[in-house]
Amino acid sequence: MQRLVWLASYPKSGNTWVRLFLTAYSHPERDELDINAVDVSLHAGNRDLFDRVIGLEASELTPAEIERYRPDVYRQLAVEAAEPLFIKVHDRWRRNADGASIFPPETTAATVYIVRDPRGVAPSYANHYNLSIDAAIEQMRTVDHAIATRPDRLASQLHQPMGSWSQHVTSWLDQTDLPVHLVRYEDLHADPEATFAGILEAAGLPVDAERLAAALTQSRFDRLQAQEEAAGFKERLMGAPRFFRRGQAASWQEELTPAQIERIVADHGPVMARLGYMG
């Protein structure tokens, strides 16, 4: 049952913006988008989802055992989904020890990979996780970096191997199990109509110009920011001053020091070049 649409990205690359747009697009009857009532909110690292589908708590299992059963969780979702189901993914693409893809091709309707210039990711990542920019750059270069790995505590999400920024990008772009629709964050800004329409087409949704325009207006960055200002945003982490920070593709030019820029390019130059970030 090919019902799942993976919205895969390294953190702070525009995933939430795309999910908010998709929510607005799916509800043309609503005049306004409520950022705290996003239906496109299913997360691949959701612990409770795993527990329900497997019937045994992930908190009793080892990371290797959880990896083994994660594909089954998505198979169950695909069986139950009546229409395309978007799932946010921060994991890098990989296989488990049995050789099975964590994101099973037979469940997959489409894979959208959202990428952002790592120089743009770094300040946003630092803000989100309440780190210095240097610490963010360090995590982005760390091979096999993962979310929720502390062995002494139970994290609210499942263990999610991300890898370094370059590792993450190449894991998704170089695998051959799933055809990938690549979206650059910078293109969401530069040409929103065409880029968001491309996401709809990739996901198999009809593209309606009027609905598209309305959804783009509803999910415009200044509106998201104003809503967060007024009512808060539940996906903001405790330490972060705000989630919707600047929403600009090129603000890194003011936020990074020349040395930081140099480090990012040294760490990720080859992959950046491949994505057109070096010219």
Next chain:
Amino acid sequence: MQDSCIQKESQTTQPSERYPSIVPNPNATASHEFSGVARHRAYGLIWQLPLACPELRAAPPDRAPDVVARWDDVPPAPPSALAAGPLRQVTKEEARFGLPGVARLLVRGGNEILVERQPDADDEMVRLLLLGTGAALLLHQRGLLPLHASAIVTPAGAVLFMGHSGAGKSTLLNEFLRRGYPMLAEDLAAVRLDADGVAWVEPGVQITKLWADSAAALGQPTEGLPRVRPELEKFVVPVTGPLATAAVRLAAIYVLATHNQPTIVLEERRDARKFNALLDHTWQKLVVKRMELHGAHFQRAVAVANQARIVRVSRPEGEFRLTELADAVEVDFTNNLQSLLSNHREIRE
């Protein structure tokens, strides 16, 4: 305080007094080293089990078992069985759960569990399956409401801490045990409605499990404590305070959640939200409809929602603020003691 059902246990209790008596089982298969049966009491039932379970109380010797679990081959599921995720197949009468490399369980009729154990499975994992998934499936078959909650006894009655894995049920439970409240159950709280529709919480597993960071927050040393599984920094922490030995009237349920605000917030739930909280935190929720139990389950959840105070407790994510959280909950059930008790009287009348 319902003293009659509380058994005082002190640090000097000998393990042998808490652990089950072991008697030879003439039907035991020769393929396993353990050749006896263990008799335990949990969820208001007497369990005859094929391996000793230190997490459960010993059963009194004079009572016949309500549930018999034994090592046996599990026959394949009938064609009519419905899959509930990859590991469970259920019909109205039977539920199967198989974890590769560990065991397959067949739970049927609300009184029988067959356990087909894999050769290399360790006892810890078999017990996790049997007392977690297996017990929850059986409780559904018997018409109890198995909630994902830990439970204590208070002057108002049973108080539950309900939440998904990682919400802080065990940590909060341990804090209340330190404050002297008797323990009812860890992680699975079984609610039974009696003939008058009154909700009772049965004593369940009466050890606690803590991750290393929670143990540290509680000042609980973990050196020398057994791990739940060798691979996990999750420890079995014995309970040295009083344990409830009989069912206690349900008073209140605190649903544990986190938010990105700096304060701890308690919000009483009303109407459909009470009911939804109970459905959302039911163990083995995915099988309920497939076992054709949804009508009865729905009615039980409504009955429980109508007689319990249900409060959502939101704490800042990433910080537990244990003392403040426990104080807020304690103040809430203490302040509402009179209304909780009068609610009990109304239901009786």
